Amino acid sequence: MTVxxxxxxxxxxxxxxxxxxxxxxxxxxxxxxxxxxxLLGPSGCGKTTTLRLIxxxxxxxxxxxxxxxxxxxxxxxxxxxxxxxFQSYALYPHMSIxxxxxxxxxxxxxxxxxxxxxxxEVLDLVGLAGxxxxxxxxxxxxxxxRIALARALVYGPRLLLLDEPLSxxxxxxxxxxxxxxxxxxxxxxxxxxxxxxxxxxxxxxxxRLAVMYQGEVIQIGTPSEVYAEPASVGxxxxxxxxxxxxxxxxxxxxxxxxxxLASGLLVEVVRGDPAWTPQAGEAATLFIRPExxxxxxxxxxxxxxxxxxxxxxxFLGGIVRYALxxxxxxxxxxDLQRLLPGxxxxxxxxxxxQLADVRAYPASQRPWGETV
Amino acid sequence: MSSAYDGWWRRLDPVAILxxxxxxLILLLFxxxxxxxxxLNSFLPTDAPLRLGNLTxxxxxxxxxxxxxxxxxxxxxxxxxxxxxxxxxxxxxxxxFVARVRMPGKMLLLSLATLPLxxxxxxxxxxxxxxxxxxxxxxxxxxxxLGVQLPSIYGATGIILAFTLGYFPYVVLLTYGALSxxxxxxxxxxxxxxxxxxRITRTVTLPLVTPAIAAGMVIIFMQSLGSFGVPAxxxxxxxxxxxxxxxxxxxxxxxNAGGAIALVSVAFxxxxxxxxxxxxxRRGYVTVTARTHAARQLDGRGIRxxxxxxxxxxxxxxxxxHAMILLTSFxxxxxxxxxxxxxxxxxxxxxxxxAWAPMQNSLFLATVATLVAAVLGTLMAYVAVRKAVRGxxxxxxxxxxxxxxxxxxxxxxxxxxxSSGLLILSGTWLILAVAYVIRRMPYIFRSASxxxxxxxxxxxxxxxxxxxxxxxxSARITFPLMLPGVLAGACITFSTLLGELSxxxxxxxxxxxxxxxxxxxxxxxxxxxxxxxxxxLLTVAVLVSMLLANKLLGRTLGSLFRMV
Numbered sequence: 001m002t003v004x005x006x007x008x009x010x011x012x013x014x015x016x017x018x019x020x021x022x023x024x025x026x027x028x029x030x031x032x033x034x035x036x037x038x039l040l041g042p043s044g045c046g047k048t049t050t051l052r053l054i055x056x057x058x059x060x061x062x063x064x065x066x067x068x069x070x071x072x073x074x075x076x077x078x079x080x081x082x083x084x085x086f087q088s089y090a091l092y093p094h095m096s097i098x099x100x101x102x103x104x105x106x107x108x109x110x111x112x113x114x115x116x117x118x119x120x121e122v123l124d125l126v127g128l129a130g131x132x133x134x135x136x137x138x139x140x141x142x143x144x145x146r147i148a149l150a151r152a153l154v155y156g157p158r159l160l161l162l163d164e165p166l167s168x169x170x171x172x173x174x175x176x177x178x179x180x181x182x183x184x185x186x187x188x189x190x191x192x193x194x195x196x197x198x199x200x201x202x203x204x205x206x207x208r209l210a211v212m213y214q215g216e217v218i219q220i221g222t223p224s225e226v227y228a229e230p231a232s233v234g235x236x237x238x239x240x241x242x243x244x245x246x247x248x249x250x251x252x253x254x255x256x257x258x259x260x261l262a263s264g265l266l267v268e269v270v271r272g273d274p275a276w277t278p279q280a281g282e283a284a285t286l287f288i289r290p291e292x293x294x295x296x297x298x299x300x301x302x303x304x305x306x307x308x309x310x311x312x313x314x315f316l317g318g319i320v321r322y323a324l325x326x327x328x329x330x331x332x333x334x335d336l337q338r339l340l341p342g343x344x345x346x347x348x349x350x351x352x353x354q355l356a357d358v359r360a361y362p363a364s365q366r367p368w369g370e371t372v
Numbered sequence: 373m374s375s376a377y378d379g380w381w382r383r384l385d386p387v388a389i390l391x392x393x394x395x396x397l398i399l400l401l402f403x404x405x406x407x408x409x410x411x412l413n414s415f416l417p418t419d420a421p422l423r424l425g426n427l428t429x430x431x432x433x434x435x436x437x438x439x440x441x442x443x444x445x446x447x448x449x450x451x452x453x454x455x456x457x458x459x460x461x462x463x464x465x466x467x468x469f470v471a472r473v474r475m476p477g478k479m480l481l482l483s484l485a486t487l488p489l490x491x492x493x494x495x496x497x498x499x500x501x502x503x504x505x506x507x508x509x510x511x512x513x514x515x516x517x518l519g520v521q522l523p524s525i526y527g528a529t530g531i532i533l534a535f536t537l538g539y540f541p542y543v544v545l546l547t548y549g550a551l552s553x554x555x556x557x558x559x560x561x562x563x564x565x566x567x568x569x570x571r572i573t574r575t576v577t578l579p580l581v582t583p584a585i586a587a588g589m590v591i592i593f594m595q596s597l598g599s600f601g602v603p604a605x606x607x608x609x610x611x612x613x614x615x616x617x618x619x620x621x622x623x624x625x626x627x628n629a630g631g632a633i634a635l636v637s638v639a640f641x642x643x644x645x646x647x648x649x650x651x652x653x654r655r656g657y658v659t660v661t662a663r664t665h666a667a668r669q670l671d672g673r674g675i676r677x678x679x680x681x682x683x684x685x686x687x688x689x690x691x692x693x694h695a696m697i698l699l700t701s702f703x704x705x706x707x708x709x710x711x712x713x714x715x716x717x718x719x720x721x722x723x724x725x726x727a728w729a730p731m732q733n734s735l736f737l738a739t740v741a742t743l744v745a746a747v748l749g750t751l752m753a754y755v756a757v758r759k760a761v762r763g764x765x766x767x768x769x770x771x772x773x774x775x776x777x778x779x780x781x782x783x784x785x786x787x788x789x790x791s792s793g794l795l796i797l798s799g800t801w802l803i804l805a806v807a808y809v810i811r812r813m814p815y816i817f818r819s820a821s822x823x824x825x826x827x828x829x830x831x832x833x834x835x836x837x838x839x840x841x842x843x844x845x846s847a848r849i850t851f852p853l854m855l856p857g858v859l860a861g862a863c864i865t866f867s868t869l870l871g872e873l874s875x876x877x878x879x880x881x882x883x884x885x886x887x888x889x890x891x892x893x894x895x896x897x898x899x900x901x902x903x904x905x906x907x908x909l910l911t912v913a914v915l916v917s918m919l920l921a922n923k924l925l926g927r928t929l930g931s932l933f934r935m936v
Contacts, residue, residue: 057833077836084837090830094852103848104838148834155839 494601823857
């Protein structure tokens with residue numbers, strides 16, 4: 001993989017002195033050419049500011065941005081040759097669709113016939129050929145979104161920046177459009193930075209993603225890595241439904257950590273946070289995804305079985321979510337494909353899972369936004 | 373959220389520095405300097421040079437010593453306050469009926485209600501003399517048929533009548549706006565909780581529109597306090613502050629005394645604005661963001677008849693003076709009867725020869741001043757909103773300073789600044805143009821700022837990421853998007869400048885007489901026919917420019933903004 005974009009020790013502080021707010025702190029990552037790289041995190045995590053720093057819409061307090069060997073850090077946005085799609089689309093109401101899309105070409109003083117040719121090509125690419133003479137107001141949200149994408153792609157930028165591009169669309173269209181964006185991005189083969197707070201969107205669209213929190217990058221990896229092996233309780237909780245079980249460290253010496261569950265069971269699990277050195281006697285939190293939890297006695301190969309009682313059962317369409325009391329502070333969630341005969345509320349039922357799906361963290365870590 | 377960013381367009385580039393510099397110079401020379409001069413002058417004895425030892429309070433002490441001064445202040449406050457209260461009493465029911473009762477032709481009613489606001493009020497004032505004066509039509513009819521002697525129209529009665537009927541649309545339009553944009557769920561939830569209609573009106577509806585009502589009353593108070601034409605026409609011996617200023621300056625050539633009186637009226641305008649700010653700022657009113665549906669319209673037969681009748685009667689009474697002017701302008705002979713005995717275009721022929729120069733002057737001055745104010749106001753709004761992060765407050769305050777200066781005070785300030793010293797402009801068209809620009813720039817500045825604040829910064833950012841420089845972004849994106857707001861402001865500015873009298877009366881010269889001055893002179897000379905003909909022409913010009921604004925905004929430009 002050839003590295004295209006390098007972001008190194010990037011910092012951005014808004015305001016000055018004691019009132020200054022650090023929005024981005026020492027953010028570093030590298031993006032390969034043609035890769036779709038997502039910045040994911042809750043609102044206020046610094047992902048949009050990072051994107052705006054890459055765009056040049058903000059000036060970095062410290063750090064460097066290098067793209068294809070060119071130092072971007074001090075370059076004004078209009079010299080960076082990049083394309084950006086804004087959350088609000090920012091289409092120009094006083095211009096036709098044609099002029100909206102042609103805007104970047106006109107700024108580059110492209111000859112008229114080239115402008116016409118390129119606009120036609122890019123409108124074909126986003127599937128809106130024939131809309132040249134309309135006004136932005138006459139288009140649906142999804143169409144406006146695609147025009148914004150076309151406007152950002154038409155002059156052949158080497159880097160595409162997408163700032164929450166789907167957040168103004170309804171749920172169904174959002175799923176459709178993210179697949180469209182992915183297709184268009186791959187066809188254009190353009191290095192792309194995608195910003196979103198929606199974990200499902202991030203997991204489905206990205207080649208790799210960086211999870212950000214409070215201005216810092218917490219974890220970088222492929223969607224499956226980050227989902228299955230989150231680097232902290234916060235990441236685990238943010239990326240999807242998660243079960244957290246209390247445990248106590250018995251021996252933290254090796255690559256695995258030996259812990260005792262509330263039920264007294266002694267197990268060995270993988271450390272989720274590589275920076276953590278567990279001490280014997282320390283409280284720990286074990287994490288497992290609800291879809292990795294099964295119920296009942298049959299089936300084989302599961303390493304752990306806990307005795308539990310069904311507390312609640314929620315039908316969610318594709319899955320059925322069971323909440324079970326397994327003696328811990330919070331109920332254990334189990335997502336099953338179908339209703340389980342005999343698993344009525346109040347009934348005792350065994351809860352089973354594999355240790356390979358479990359990760360251990362220090363108990364001091366909490367889900368984001370949860371006060372200790 | 374976006375406004376918190378200090379984006380690339382916040383950086384001061386050479387163009388912004390240039391605009392800021394030129395704007396600063398213009399503001400210093402034509403706004404800060406004359407206002408400082410009027411303030412200083414009012415502490416100087418008449419005709420004394422500016423020296424520290426000369427400073428005195430003698431002009432202000434006259435408010436204690438002279439009964440003329442004392443009375444003028446008392447009169448000003450009395451008529452302005454009374455007119456505000458009466459306008460509220462008349463306007464509030466109309467606003468409620470139009471907003472909440474199912475009635476035909478609501479938009480027509482509202483357009484008719486704006487008419488008194490765009491037509492210079494002193495025009496209407498004179499027709500009250502025609503109707504209710506000593507030999508007025510209504511006075512004669514009452515005497516003849518009812519044997520009733522109506523009270524004299526001159527003095528407080530007439531002034532209050534003209535102010536009330538001239539300005540009550542402020543209450544109607546502002547309250548209507550608030551009533552129709554408040555979220556109806558607020559009232560509906562009160563209904564569900566079991567509030568009676570009266571209780572809901574008192575505890576929910578009324579508090580929601582209080583800021584609008586307060587704003588309307590303060591505007592009326594300020595307009596009345598600053599009006600020169602109406603008390604000049606209807607006052608007679610009944611002096612108010614503005615006519616006293618005129619008397620001091622034109623009658624006694626005492627600029628310093630005039631300045632002191634102007635400052636006193638500025639103090640009252642400033643106080644009323646502070647009061648308004650205090651009233652609206654303190655309470656956290658629900659703003660008008662999420663309107664889910666329109667408010668339910670009352671459609672009981674009784675309330676509909678009452679509402680329609682009320683609005684028609686109020687509007688008819690308010691528009692009678694304007695109809696009278698139209699009628700008078702075509703009157704050839706007018707005997708003792710209610711209507712003229714012969715009609716002709718004679719008055720128009722006469723003013724087209726005798727008052728041709730004032731017509732040209734008015735058009736020229738209003739056009740030049742509007743253009744200059746539009747360009748300067750827009751550039752300054754751009755710098756204030758998009759560039760100057762720290763200096764914004766000062767810029768905003770300076771430009772809007774003339775807001776609290778009644779027209780006649782602006783006139784006195786400009787005259788103080790430029791009738792002596794280094795830059796002498798008195799007697800030229802420039803002094804009028806400068807005064808017009810200074811007086812009206814706040815309006816354009818405000819509407820341009822509002823337009824700019826509503827433009828998503830992402831529009832400009834998108835332009836930059838597309839490769840457009842700052843200059844290109846401003847020319848292609850920012851200014852075109854601001855244009856509707858600026859044009860609306862410019863059209864309103866143009867029409868108010870055509871009807872401007874308070875400032876002009878202080879600054880005009882024999883060569884640079886405007887239409888309004890010509891009308892005023894005709895009225896003083898009791899030449900009603902030519903005055904009415906000229907007044908009708910003025911009204912038509914004002915209406916055409918307002919209609920043009922509506923058309924421009926409503927059709928072509930408004931349609932550009934149908935964003936989802």
